[in-house]
Amino acid sequence: MMAYARALKAKEGGREYPLEAMNICEWTFSPLEVVYDYEAMRGVVTRERIESGPLSMWRYRDLLPVWDGPIVDMQTGYTPLVKADNLGEVLGLNNLYIKNDCVNPTYSFKDRVAGVAASVAQKLGFDTLACASTGNLAGAVAAHAAKAGMKCYVVIPADLEKVKVVGAAVYGPTVVAVSGTYDDVNRLCSEIADTYRWAFVNINVRPYYSEGSKTLAYEVAEQLGWRTPDHAVVPAASGSLFTKIWKGFNEFLNLGLIEEVRTRMHLVQPQGCSPIVTAFSEGTRDVRPVKPDTIAKSLAIGNPADGFYALDVLKESSGSAAAVSDPEVIDGMLLLAQTEGIFAETAGGVTISGLRRLVESGAIGKDDLTVAYVTGNGLKTQEAVEDRVETIKVQPTMESFKQALGL
């Protein structure tokens, strides 16, 4: 049996379904979410129980929708929460932390969600994992499929950069390159998921997959000494990560593991793809799809599935939202690397430059305990900063060396 997960529940209308491979309510066509028996967990899922677990995301296994028995474990998670004094000094913050998910097995936070998806898929009897991705998810799913001994199909746009293709293909999936727009890829994937008995991580096992992101809340709360931060700055593509971090903090509160949730949740997006930020700043509940145009490719989702629910979290947490330009994204990547030695991908640049905007606007105070989430490794998006790094050329003589460097 699945430890504490009870059912899938529709976000609109509340209809419940058994724990099977499905993601949409048959009645309202709204997304399904895993719901848990928190009553049964209280007093059993304790700080001590968690602290005695493995040094990975799986220490929170009780709060994840996985069955008793084998899981696909790549020792993802329990990533560093780094006190960022150097970056803090630049930004005017005395209590800043970076949650560094650059260091996961396939170098992004997507290993968390892929681990849950693969574990659930295996238990539900699927022999094939699939996803549609421009990068991080492709690598994470392919790697987990390899670890699990499952077949794997990765669907990509045909114009995807070679380095990103290699980053997924190396694990041995079948890589399907679709000629067409991103909209074409989306439509094709929906049809594929309806046709074949594959665990399509972002479609028919999406409710389970997305729960993996909650571990980014749990870890931060535990690493801060069983408390939540005053502010969390989170980049948003579909909005799923943003909503799940909020869910994770509140689950800890529900179980009595922490005393309060004091976090203001701040959502950041690139200006070239910021439908959630636009809706928030216009004060509307209507998240209008856009055509993405940004270097932050991992955040380039024009029609965010959880945009609406991200707006709910912004309201509940009294948070705010910011959209940053591509030049600011690059500046953010460089600033983080050159103050804290963390090379984050473009999404990380969105986080850092968004954080800067929030400090400048007064949304974050200088002594507030702030956690900025950095979700992927910079080696995946080197092209974004390659024009901003330089070398000094010298001849192989001391004279040339001294002259060129002024030493």
Add this chain to the structure above:
Amino acid sequence: MKQRVKFTFPTKLVTEPIIYGLGKDYDVVTNIRRADVTETQGWVVLELDGNEQDIERGLAWVTKAGVRVDPVGGDVLTG
């Protein structure tokens, strides 16, 4: 076949009978499940029922008219 889609309407099309046209001219049965339509914008989540070619032609007409058509559940392609 059945297909579940979300239509997002720009301001100028909010008052146009797009869904009616889909049924009348393309023989697609439409079944609305959720919607939010105001004077300035609107979205409708609906199920389409018909043969594959009619649905394809109908959606091409809807798209050409200026309505954005997405699979229900948002973008699948992700980072």
